[in-house]
Amino acid sequence: MILKNNYSKTFSLIVGVLLLLLCMGISIVYGYANTSIQTTYESFIHFNNSNEHIIIQNVRIPRALIASCVGASLAITGVLMQTLTKNPLASPGILGINAGAGFAVVFAMIFFHISGLQSFAWIAFLGAAIAALSVYAISFSGRDAVTPVKITLAGAAISALFASFTQGLLATNEAELEQVLFWLAGSVQGRKLEILLSVLPYLIIGWIAAIVISPKMNILALGDDVARGLGLRLGLMKILVGLIVIFLAGGAVAIAGPIGFIGIVVPHFARKFVGTDHRWLIPMAALLGGILLLLADVAARYIIMPQEVPVGVMTAMIGTPFFIYLARKGGKK
Amino acid sequence: MKNVKTIRLFQQKISFLLDVQAMKKLLVISFLTLAVFFLSASFGDSFINPLKVLQTIFGQGSDFDRLIIIDFRMPRIFIAMFAGMALAVAGAVLQGIIKNPLASPDIIGISAGGGAAVVGFLAIFSDSNHSLTVSIEWMPLAGFIGATVVGFFVYLFAWKDGVTPNRLVLIGISVSALMQAITTMLMIIGPIYQASEANKWITGSVKSADWNQVQIVVPLILILLLVTFFITRQLNVQELGDDTAAGLGQSVQKTRLYLILLCCCLVASAISFAGAIGFVGLMAPHIARRIVGSSFGVLVPTSAAIGALLVMIADIIGRTAFSPLEVPAGVFTAAIGAPYFIYLLFRNPNK
Amino acid sequence: MTESLLTKSLTLSYGDSNIIEDLNLSIPLNEITVLIGANGCGKSTLLRSIARLLKPKKGSVLLDGEDIFKLSTKQVAKNLSILPQAPVAPEGLTVLQLVKQGRFPYQSWRQQWTEKDEEIVLNALKATGTDHLQDRPVDELSGGQRQRAWIAMTLAQDTDIILLDEPTTYLDLTHQIEVLDLLFELNQQQKRTIIMVLHDINLACRYADHIITVRDRGVYRQGKPEEIMTTELVSHVFDLECQMTSDPIFGTPLCIPYGKGRNIS
Numbered sequence: 027m028i029l030k031n032n033y034s035k036t037f038s039l040i041v042g043v044l045l046l047l048l049c050m051g052i053s054i055v056y057g058y059a060n061t062s063i064q065t066t067y068e069s070f071i072h073f074n075n076s077n078e079h080i081i082i083q084n085v086r087i088p089r090a091l092i093a094s095c096v097g098a099s100l101a102i103t104g105v106l107m108q109t110l111t112k113n114p115l116a117s118p119g120i121l122g123i124n125a126g127a128g129f130a131v132v133f134a135m136i137f138f139h140i141s142g143l144q145s146f147a148w149i150a151f152l153g154a155a156i157a158a159l160s161v162y163a164i165s166f167s168g169r170d171a172v173t174p175v176k177i178t179l180a181g182a183a184i185s186a187l188f189a190s191f192t193q194g195l196l197a198t199n200e201a202e203l204e205q206v207l208f209w210l211a212g213s214v215q216g217r218k219l220e221i222l223l224s225v226l227p228y229l230i231i232g233w234i235a236a237i238v239i240s241p242k243m244n245i246l247a248l249g250d251d252v253a254r255g256l257g258l259r260l261g262l263m264k265i266l267v268g269l270i271v272i273f274l275a276g277g278a279v280a281i282a283g284p285i286g287f288i289g290i291v292v293p294h295f296a297r298k299f300v301g302t303d304h305r306w307l308i309p310m311a312a313l314l315g316g317i318l319l320l321l322a323d324v325a326a327r328y329i330i331m332p333q334e335v336p337v338g339v340m341t342a343m344i345g346t347p348f349f350i351y352l353a354r355k356g357g358k359k
Numbered sequence: 360m361k362n363v364k365t366i367r368l369f370q371q372k373i374s375f376l377l378d379v380q381a382m383k384k385l386l387v388i389s390f391l392t393l394a395v396f397f398l399s400a401s402f403g404d405s406f407i408n409p410l411k412v413l414q415t416i417f418g419q420g421s422d423f424d425r426l427i428i429i430d431f432r433m434p435r436i437f438i439a440m441f442a443g444m445a446l447a448v449a450g451a452v453l454q455g456i457i458k459n460p461l462a463s464p465d466i467i468g469i470s471a472g473g474g475a476a477v478v479g480f481l482a483i484f485s486d487s488n489h490s491l492t493v494s495i496e497w498m499p500l501a502g503f504i505g506a507t508v509v510g511f512f513v514y515l516f517a518w519k520d521g522v523t524p525n526r527l528v529l530i531g532i533s534v535s536a537l538m539q540a541i542t543t544m545l546m547i548i549g550p551i552y553q554a555s556e557a558n559k560w561i562t563g564s565v566k567s568a569d570w571n572q573v574q575i576v577v578p579l580i581l582i583l584l585l586v587t588f589f590i591t592r593q594l595n596v597q598e599l600g601d602d603t604a605a606g607l608g609q610s611v612q613k614t615r616l617y618l619i620l621l622c623c624c625l626v627a628s629a630i631s632f633a634g635a636i637g638f639v640g641l642m643a644p645h646i647a648r649r650i651v652g653s654s655f656g657v658l659v660p661t662s663a664a665i666g667a668l669l670v671m672i673a674d675i676i677g678r679t680a681f682s683p684l685e686v687p688a689g690v691f692t693a694a695i696g697a698p699y700f701i702y703l704l705f706r707n708p709n710k
Numbered sequence: 711m712t713e714s715l716l717t718k719s720l721t722l723s724y725g726d727s728n729i730i731e732d733l734n735l736s737i738p739l740n741e742i743t744v745l746i747g748a749n750g751c752g753k754s755t756l757l758r759s760i761a762r763l764l765k766p767k768k769g770s771v772l773l774d775g776e777d778i779f780k781l782s783t784k785q786v787a788k789n790l791s792i793l794p795q796a797p798v799a800p801e802g803l804t805v806l807q808l809v810k811q812g813r814f815p816y817q818s819w820r821q822q823w824t825e826k827d828e829e830i831v832l833n834a835l836k837a838t839g840t841d842h843l844q845d846r847p848v849d850e851l852s853g854g855q856r857q858r859a860w861i862a863m864t865l866a867q868d869t870d871i872i873l874l875d876e877p878t879t880y881l882d883l884t885h886q887i888e889v890l891d892l893l894f895e896l897n898q899q900q901k902r903t904i905i906m907v908l909h910d911i912n913l914a915c916r917y918a919d920h921i922i923t924v925r926d927r928g929v930y931r932q933g934k935p936e937e938i939m940t941t942e943l944v945s946h947v948f949d950l951e952c953q954m955t956s957d958p959i960f961g962t963p964l965c966i967p968y969g970k971g972r973n974i975s
Contacts, residue, residue, distance in 0.1 A: 190693030608787025
């Protein structure tokens with residue numbers, strides 16, 4: 027790790043917070059409609075119903091807040107999943123969360139004719155939870171305990187299953203495809219503040235819980251046998267982590283749809299800076315996740331202006347080269 | 360040595376050791392596959408008596424029956440069968456290289472690359488009226504090119520003093536995700552019929568099969584299967600591990616390149632006409648292994664037969680179960696495949 | 711019949727650091743040679759290079775005067791066979807199927823089972839005592855049986871020289887002796903040259919005709935165990951203080967390390 031002692035780590039967290047705020051600012055100010063810092067400031071002080079002010083208040087600020095919260099949540103779940111499954115390339119997606127959410131939304135749309143982002147949110151949450159619980163159930167049954175490999179594989183299976191069903195449903199229902207396509211790609215655009223606020227309590231619970239268990243995560247990282255030997259209640263711990271992941275990743279996908287790669291890549295960066303002590307790692311990852319998603323979102327606005335690329339696609343495009351780099355760096359294996 | 364039969368011809372210019380039991384099982388399965396091949400022509404919007412089906416195929420039978428069986432159903436059954444064979448064999452080959460029984464061609468990005476190319480094709484060759492400027496018959500070629508190009512790049516990225524199985528898998532997965540993201544993006548930006556068309560392809564469907572396609576697919580896949588036959592003994596050695604293989608005198612990296620190339624071509628051929636049907640490359644070799652063991656000489660044909668069975672049956676179900684709606688075969692290969700995947704986890708708790 | 715196996719100015723490296731530097735070594739033929747040394751000293755690296763698995767940074771490995779990296783892998787495979795560390799057999803592969811693979815360098819796509827192949831494979835199974843196991847899956851055998859099956863494969867390869875990288879490391883004592891006894895017999899009866907890396911100094915002394923100690927990027931001393939194994943050598947090569955005595959059964963050098971433990975003498 028680059029930062030070795032507690033002072034530099036604390037300092038870096040502070041820098042992280044400042045960077046996050048800066049990125050939020052950038053996200054608010056820059057975009058298709060021309061605004062400036064001045065205008066932003068004024069929209070708070072002297073709101074005058076002009077187009078710019080409306081855009082800033084109702085579109086940009088919610089978007090920036092959502093991106094920060096979603097990015098942070100995804101990054102935290104990435105850290106938790108990677109430690110839980112001892113797989114440095116794990117992410118919330120592997121618990122089938124994204125796929126389960128997608129399937130639930132499509133299913134609801136087609137069979138219950140539900141539409142609208144707010145409703146999508148709760149259905150997505152439900153789908154994510156069901157997928158994650160099935161994965162856990164599968165891993166817990168069978169002949170022996172929940173091993174990291176089992177979780178990974180069960181997740182891959184559930185993901186693929188839901189993804190196929192989703193595709194199948196869409197293949198036979200063209201109209202719904204149009205409605206849901208954008209959502210399925212993952213985006214922070216077009217969401218109202220209300221959506222964020224309704225899910226926020228769950229996110230906050232998740233964040234606090236993650237920070238509270240971070241010392242225990244350090245022990246979990248040593249391996250099941252060692253952890254048990256040190257007195258950690260392994261089964262309970264794993265269930266707890268699962269719940270936190272459901273809250274955070276489920277909440278994230280509920281708001282923004284499935285967004286990938288943040289959960290995989292951000293923990294690696296965070297680890298580079300502050301090492302593997304989860305008490306520093308989790309906050310750092312949260313900050314970096316928020317920053318990354320904010321920046322990706324800004325980029326998504328500019329790349330094919332005036333159209334917007336869904337941020338989920340953006341993260342895939344940025345994330346893949348990094349992932350390839352990580353995989354190659356893995357050394358002689 | 361029991362259960363084996365030695366075959367030596369032409370003063371030992373040709374010599375083989377055959378596993379008799381395995382061959383018997385292969386014969387039974389091949390017979391089953393053939394039976395399903397003929398039977399599937401009976402199923403569809405209307406059920407046609409199998410006897411009538413046979414009559415029609417051999418020249419007799421009414422014009423109407425001929426229309427349904429020969430013009431509509433047979434092409435798609437052919438494509439289902441050959442796509443199934445190609446995907447299964449590709450899966451067997453890949454599992455030999457990656458030495459992980461959970462490896463499948465879907466994960467190294469080939470299928471996803473094909474998907475992106477297909478959507479790209481639809482996006483590029485559309486005019487402002489949202490209709491295709493070139494015939495949709497070129498779409499399979501786009502899929503084929505996309506699949507092979509992406510496969511090539513995945514191999515390239517995974518190459519660092521040679522290609523290790525782990526790197527191949529990891530990079531394949533991420534490139535696959537990237538391709539899927541690009542596909543989604545193209546689907547969003549473009550008009551909706553494109554997205555729908557592309558989505559059908561991605562799920563995997565043989566609905567739009569016709570005899571032109573069959574004429575291309577069948578010889579292509581047969582040639583590739585023949586190549587695989589010649590390469591099986593190299594596969595057996597690859598499976599023993601890089602060091603052992605080198606110690607036995609194999610040019611490990613060169614052989615691996617050829618095998619991956621073969622795999623790419625097999626998958627690309629299958630998916631360009633049948634769409635990205637998933638799980639076949641995973642399930643078929645597995646089931647085959649449980650029946651005939653690990654020697655590739657007999658594993659490859661058995662996987663092919665089982666792959667053909669899987670896709671044909673999935674297509675039958677897709678055509679009949681939700682009549683008159685047609686559900687793409689890919690949905691059912693997933694519906695069978697994912698639970699099977701999970702079942703594998705129960706059987707091998709420490710894998 | 712192989713006449714000579716030697717290295718010439720051999721330098722091996724991983725990345726930037728040299729593991730073996732400028733080594734000139736001649737391996738005695740028709741004998742059992744054991745490479746010993748501390749962890750990470752380069753003995754496995756050296757073995758792998760001789761096996762044509764690791765390309766030298768400089769210098770060469772010469773088989774009958776020819777650089778093995780200039781020869782094709784198939785050519786070399788007819789003279790050298792290797793059993794790598796902890797080999798893994800594919801799921802469900804039977805012993806017979808595994809041993810058959812040993813004939814790979816001599817076969818082609820149309821000739822996969824000549825009479826000679828059959829004879830050699832059957833002899834290999836017999837020599838390793840695995841013929842009653844031939845239809846059983848390799849992954850179901852015990853550690854010792856599994857190693858014997860792999861050794862049978864190298865025997866089927868019918869090479870003058872067999873290289874083994876830590877063939878006994880994951881085995882319990884019974885199976886260690888089982889495998890080493892087999893190798894000893896193969897050398898005695900078939901005069902095959904055996905070169906292996908072992909961790910256990912005492913077993914090395916018991917079975918080896920020739921010991922090569924690897925240290926400081928090269929060879930420290932080599933020769934007959936009873937001639938070179940001294941407390942001074944063990945101290946230098948392993949950083950271990952010991953007392954050398956004679957094995958009460960075989961008379962070969964026996965190393966007893968100093969340290970803690972119940973002293974009841």
